[in-house]
Amino acid sequence: MRRAILCTADAVEEAFYDAMQRGDLEAMMALWADDEDVLCVHPGSDRFVGLASVRESWARIFRYGHVEIRRTDVRSHTGAVLAVHNVVEQTLSPDPRSAAPGGMQVVECIATNVYVKQAGSWRMMMHHSALRQANPASNDRLH
Amino acid sequence: MRRAILCTADAVEEAFYDAMQRGDLEAMMALWADDEDVLCVHPGSDRFVGLASVRESWARIFRYGHVEIRRTDVRSHTGAVLAVHNVVEQTLSPDPRSAAPGGMQVVECIATNVYVKQAGSWRMMMHHSALRQANPASNDRLH
Numbered sequence: 001m002r003r004a005i006l007c008t009a010d011a012v013e014e015a016f017y018d019a020m021q022r023g024d025l026e027a028m029m030a031l032w033a034d035d036e037d038v039l040c041v042h043p044g045s046d047r048f049v050g051l052a053s054v055r056e057s058w059a060r061i062f063r064y065g066h067v068e069i070r071r072t073d074v075r076s077h078t079g080a081v082l083a084v085h086n087v088v089e090q091t092l093s094p095d096p097r098s099a100a101p102g103g104m105q106v107v108e109c110i111a112t113n114v115y116v117k118q119a120g121s122w123r124m125m126m127h128h129s130a131l132r133q134a135n136p137a138s139n140d141r142l143h
Numbered sequence: 144m145r146r147a148i149l150c151t152a153d154a155v156e157e158a159f160y161d162a163m164q165r166g167d168l169e170a171m172m173a174l175w176a177d178d179e180d181v182l183c184v185h186p187g188s189d190r191f192v193g194l195a196s197v198r199e200s201w202a203r204i205f206r207y208g209h210v211e212i213r214r215t216d217v218r219s220h221t222g223a224v225l226a227v228h229n230v231v232e233q234t235l236s237p238d239p240r241s242a243a244p245g246g247m248q249v250v251e252c253i254a255t256n257v258y259v260k261q262a263g264s265w266r267m268m269m270h271h272s273a274l275r276q277a278n279p280a281s282n283d284r285l286h
Contacts, residue, residue: 039218039229041253044276047229049218075182075192077259077268079225084257086182086190086269110184112255112271114227116220125220126229128255130273133187 003030006122009083009115013071016113016124023066028058033116033123041128043109068092071111083115083122089129108132146173149265152226152258156214159256159267166209171201176259176266184271186252211235214254226258226265232272251275 006012012031019028032038032054040054041047048057061067071087078084088108095105114126149155155174162171175181175194183197184190191200204210214230221227231251238248257269 037218037220041273046275046277047231047253075180077180077225077257079222082220082222082225082227084225084227084269086271088190110190110271112257112269114220114255126227126255128229128253128271128273130184130271132189134189 003121005120006031009076009078009085009122012115012122012124013074013085013087013113016127017069017071020067020069023062025055025059025062028062029055031124033118033125035116035118035125038124039126039128041130043129043131081117085113085115087111087113088132146264148263149174152219152221152228152265155258155265155267156217156228156230156256159270160212160214163210163212166205168198168202168205171205172198174267176261176268178259178261178268181267182269182271184273186272186274224260228256228258230254230256231275 006015015027016031019031032051036050038051038054039047039049040057042057042061045057048054069089069091071089073088075086076083089111091107091109092104093107095103098105109129110132111127111129113124115122116125149158158170159174162174172194175197179193181194181197182190182192183200185200185204188200191197212232212234214232216231217228219226219228232254234250234252235247236250238246241248252272253275254270254272256267258265259268
């Protein structure tokens, strides 16, 4: 597959959440840098390093279908060849407390996304997402 | 306090974990960029944005003393003015399952640290740490 030239880190990020939203593994993997150091941490998961491992982690997620997700409140820092976005991810997930079948809830995660510029196109180098928790006091001891 | 010139992102990172290890709030805050966009996420916490908020979050942690922590397995990407390190943090924490009083356990977190070069010195711009979990299968549905 010929890969699109993406002129900004923001364009990669938009395509990244779009690929999740559609559960499209090939579109997702086309966004990652051609680099064995690519790295992905999903909420509540270990660290996946390398293209094969990152691909397998997304394949496992997309086996259930797509992910209802949108990003908000982006904080970004951009250099010549490296860019970092910290975003709040809002995911629509089944609500275990719901009495009605199919009841859903919004779960928020915080993600740090890192992009690199390679051969004229921005690509994804790192995705680190973890559950957002509203109350820091509950976990003070763990730094 | 006159701030030290730190010639590499790695020097900032070393000083950062050293400040945690000593529970030294002034040394910790001297490492952060002079930028209202600085951002910090502790394991199991919300997102703290801005110097005052980041300072208060560390003050709350250091109220309990220092943090027994060391970093391992660093994966880094460095540009001219922006650098990103993803590290495994090993923290020594009280073990709730321990029968002996004072029993401790090693808890692992994964952290993404972002550094910027400002006025000739590298500084911390972002610290995003979250609990590492060994089994991704347990949380597949949450992406």
